Amino acid sequence: MPLTRRTLLAATAATAAAHSWPAFAAAPHAFKHGAFEITVVSDGHLVLPTAFLAPDATPEQRAALLKSAGQTGETYDSPTNITLIRAGSDLILIDMGSGDRFMPTAGKLWDNLKSAGIDKSKITKVIFTHGHPDHLWGAVDDLDDMTLPNATFYVAATEWDFWQGDDATRGLPAERAGFVTGARRNYAALKDRVKMFKAGDEVLSGIHAVGTPGHTQGHVALALSGGDGLIIGGDVLTHPLISFAHPEWRPLADHVPEQAVATRKMLLGRLVADRSKLIGFHLPYPGTGFVERKDGAYRFVADS
Numbered sequence: 001m002p003l004t005r006r007t008l009l010a011a012t013a014a015t016a017a018a019h020s021w022p023a024f025a026a027a028p029h030a031f032k033h034g035a036f037e038i039t040v041v042s043d044g045h046l047v048l049p050t051a052f053l054a055p056d057a058t059p060e061q062r063a064a065l066l067k068s069a070g071q072t073g074e075t076y077d078s079p080t081n082i083t084l085i086r087a088g089s090d091l092i093l094i095d096m097g098s099g100d101r102f103m104p105t106a107g108k109l110w111d112n113l114k115s116a117g118i119d120k121s122k123i124t125k126v127i128f129t130h131g132h133p134d135h136l137w138g139a140v141d142d143l144d145d146m147t148l149p150n151a152t153f154y155v156a157a158t159e160w161d162f163w164q165g166d167d168a169t170r171g172l173p174a175e176r177a178g179f180v181t182g183a184r185r186n187y188a189a190l191k192d193r194v195k196m197f198k199a200g201d202e203v204l205s206g207i208h209a210v211g212t213p214g215h216t217q218g219h220v221a222l223a224l225s226g227g228d229g230l231i232i233g234g235d236v237l238t239h240p241l242i243s244f245a246h247p248e249w250r251p252l253a254d255h256v257p258e259q260a261v262a263t264r265k266m267l268l269g270r271l272v273a274d275r276s277k278l279i280g281f282h283l284p285y286p287g288t289g290f291v292e293r294k295d296g297a298y299r300f301v302a303d304s
């Protein structure tokens with residue numbers, strides 16, 4: 001069935017009925033996956049312009065979708081869900097949140113870990129999905145000192161090279177100018193403790209990097225072994241309705257829009273085919289659930 005406004009409205013209404021939007025929580029969400037113990041901790045939320053979400057939509061489509069998602073103002077709140085993995089003697093963090101210098105509503109990771117009784121100094125390893133502020137800038141504190149000085153950091157070489165190189169500043173939209181400075185500041189602090197990997201690598205035992213470029217040039221998702229699989233999706237699928245019902249739309253946050261479209265479709269197809277669980281960084285907290293086919297596209301079904 002083609003995606004018409006009618007089917008879209010039906011899909012969004014059904015999805016919206018299953019949740020309250022948006023949901024944030026300081027209390028961590030924990031579950032087991034194969035050999036891993038997973039905890040999702042909130043870093044707070046971002047406040048973003050609603051106009052960024054779906055510039056390809058007609059005004060009617062946009063209004064209907066945003067209403068279903070409870071996002072009717074000029075800005076909307078985007079959750080930031082950080083995944084912590086206990087694997088044997090390792091405690092592995094996936095992304096580090098916004099830190100103190102991005103938005104006052106974000107950078108709550110360390111406080112929320114502490115409230116949950118998790119000592120951040122016990123974190124041994126960090127894997128980054130990409131170098132945007134809400135994923136990387138928590139790597140240093142307000143004095144530019146490392147927040148986890150004893151950890152080892154894993155960065156996709158393509159992403160590292162992108163932010164350090166001239167392509168990061170060439171044709172850069174004004175709203176992203178600070179992103180390059182910030183990425184370089186944080187990478188510089190980590191550089192002696194960084195290990196590079198490439199898409200397809202088994203970064204750590206049972207954790208593979210899935211090449212998912214487009215949102216940024218070197219973006220990776222992480223695939224955890226066990227059962228039907230678990231995908232930590234980073235920013236491939238950032239909106240609970242739009243990313244699934246309209247993977248072909250091009251949100252303004254994507255660096256390479258057409259590549260991001262192809263990546264979204266690839267990952268959605270894989271999530272359905274493998275029946276893998278998804279943790280979405282910006283989906284309603286804790287961002288865990290599954291993907292189903294729906295009316296010629298997809299929908300996200302939260303599982304908590």
Ligand SMILES: [Zn+2]
Nearest residue numbers: 132134235281
């Ligand atoms: Zn993000």
